[in-house]
Amino acid sequence: MIAILDSGVANLTSVQAALNRLGADNVITDDPKVLRAAERVILPGVGTAGAAMKALRAKRLDDVIRSLTQPVLGICLGMQLLFTRSEEGADCLGIIDGDVKQLSAAQDLPFPHMGWNQLELSKSKHPLLLNIQEGAFVYFVHSFAAPVGVYTLAQTTYGQPFTAIAAQGNFMGCQFHPERSGAVGSQILRNFIDLETA
Amino acid sequence: MLAKRIIPCLDVKDGQVVKGVQFKNHEVVGDILDLAARYRDEGADELVFYDISASPMGRSVDRSWVKRIATLLDIPFCVAGGLRTEDDVRETLAQGADKISINSPALENPALIDTLAREFGKQCVVVGIDSRAEDGDYFVHQYTGDDKRTIKTRRHTLDWAQEVAERGAGEIVLNCMSQDGMREGYDIAQLKAVRDVVSVPLIASGGAGAISHFTDVFEQANVDGALAASIFHKKIVAIQNIKQALRECHIPVRL
Numbered sequence: 001m002i003a004i005l006d007s008g009v010a011n012l013t014s015v016q017a018a019l020n021r022l023g024a025d026n027v028i029t030d031d032p033k034v035l036r037a038a039e040r041v042i043l044p045g046v047g048t049a050g051a052a053m054k055a056l057r058a059k060r061l062d063d064v065i066r067s068l069t070q071p072v073l074g075i076c077l078g079m080q081l082l083f084t085r086s087e088e089g090a091d092c093l094g095i096i097d098g099d100v101k102q103l104s105a106a107q108d109l110p111f112p113h114m115g116w117n118q119l120e121l122s123k124s125k126h127p128l129l130l131n132i133q134e135g136a137f138v139y140f141v142h143s144f145a146a147p148v149g150v151y152t153l154a155q156t157t158y159g160q161p162f163t164a165i166a167a168q169g170n171f172m173g174c175q176f177h178p179e180r181s182g183a184v185g186s187q188i189l190r191n192f193i194d195l196e197t198a
Numbered sequence: 199m200l201a202k203r204i205i206p207c208l209d210v211k212d213g214q215v216v217k218g219v220q221f222k223n224h225e226v227v228g229d230i231l232d233l234a235a236r237y238r239d240e241g242a243d244e245l246v247f248y249d250i251s252a253s254p255m256g257r258s259v260d261r262s263w264v265k266r267i268a269t270l271l272d273i274p275f276c277v278a279g280g281l282r283t284e285d286d287v288r289e290t291l292a293q294g295a296d297k298i299s300i301n302s303p304a305l306e307n308p309a310l311i312d313t314l315a316r317e318f319g320k321q322c323v324v325v326g327i328d329s330r331a332e333d334g335d336y337f338v339h340q341y342t343g344d345d346k347r348t349i350k351t352r353r354h355t356l357d358w359a360q361e362v363a364e365r366g367a368g369e370i371v372l373n374c375m376s377q378d379g380m381r382e383g384y385d386i387a388q389l390k391a392v393r394d395v396v397s398v399p400l401i402a403s404g405g406a407g408a409i410s411h412f413t414d415v416f417e418q419a420n421v422d423g424a425l426a427a428s429i430f431h432k433k434i435v436a437i438q439n440i441k442q443a444l445r446e447c448h449i450p451v452r453l
Binding site: 013014017018020021108110112113114115118137141158177181182183185186 | 199200201203238243265268269270271272273274292293294296319320321368369397398399422452
């Protein structure tokens with residue numbers, strides 16, 4: 001069973017539909033007991049880091065997330081929340097050491113960064129990257145991102161490089177939307193579903 | 199590299215995909231889910247569903263198909279047509295649409311753009327502009343969904359494009375009316391003129407009829423995406439063939 005964390009601010013229809021297409025049992029929940037008992041947890045997110053953290057704290061879910069030991073996948077803002085803090089004006093969950101920053105509006109690029117862009121894979125053999133090709137296109141919609149660091153499995157360049165896929169222990173994140181990234185996104189979700197649990 | 203997008207547009211009436219001849223005599227072309235799946239499989243980067251059952255009298259419409267599309271598709275899609283209020287937009291996004299597009303309601307009440315961008319984020323707010331060249335300038339037209347009501351506004355297209363971008367539109371679809379349905383190519387000059395004054399993503403619409411029209415519009419007008427309808431519905435060209443041609447011209451595409 002995969003628990004999709006309902007923070008109350010994200011639209012969960014697309015994520016749930018993607019799991020259903022892959023035949024993965026799932027439940028949308030904000031119940032700490034269900035989250036702790038799930039084999040895997042997905043942390044979606046749209047909106048701002050400040051609003052999302054406020055919603056998580058109001059439901060006392062921030063400590064619950066930090067305590068999870070099963071595979072956890074943050075999507076878009078959900079990935080950013082795993083980091084220490086966000087330049088969007090919020091202290092985040094502090095699970096992965098690093099600060100989320102606003103992509104700089106240099107070079108006359110339109111913002112937000114929206115559309116299909118390419119993954120540049122690290123040398124990691126992480127199972128989340130199974131059958132993902134160098135240069136594969138995935139769908140992004142965001143203005144903030146984590147810089148490239150030791151946790152980076154794949155990066156993407158839009159004016160500057162940033163982390164597209166991160167992993168640290170059982171916590172993983174995609175800055176893009178795998179549920180809207182065609183076959184490549186489905187493969188990444190499939191890889192997450194197939195990760196061996198400790 | 200950010201890929202340039204190929205975007206099929208489907209006209210939807212009462213939950214069915216239709217095509218009309220000059221906005222009249224709509225005939226059902228097929229089931230909305232079947233056609234959406236077909237374009238997804240053929241490599242569309244995004245789909246636009248233009249709900250024409252809504253427009254004229256402002257009556258509320260059944261948008262239950264939006265959720266069915268959201269459940270089926272693994273690529274982003276935009277819903278256009280008949281969205282007049284913040285509540286219409288909230289409901290449509292809640293059903294799983296990635297973006298919404300407004301046109302005439304933005305002309306009636308430009309502040310709607312600000313409200314939607316603030317409430318839902320500019321990334322999901324697309325503004326459609328119907329424009330036509332006249333007397334050496336470009337003018338915005340309104341209510342183009344209905345032949346009898348279509349009017350030319352006093353707004354200059356370049357001014358309006360800048361205004362909607364400043365108000366928070368995350369993307370502009372410029373529909374060049376004199377090209378629409380002609381399949382003689384996009385209006386490069388007009389698209390270039392708009393491109394020069396706005397930095398938000400710009401989508402070309404109206405006039406696609408051959409593969410070379412796509413390479414031309416990306417190379418010459420530097421647009422971010424190209425939207426087309428009949429060329430895809432009538433299977434005149436395949437999306438994959440367009441993308442191959444774009445790649446040969448060193449234009450980044452998702453293949």
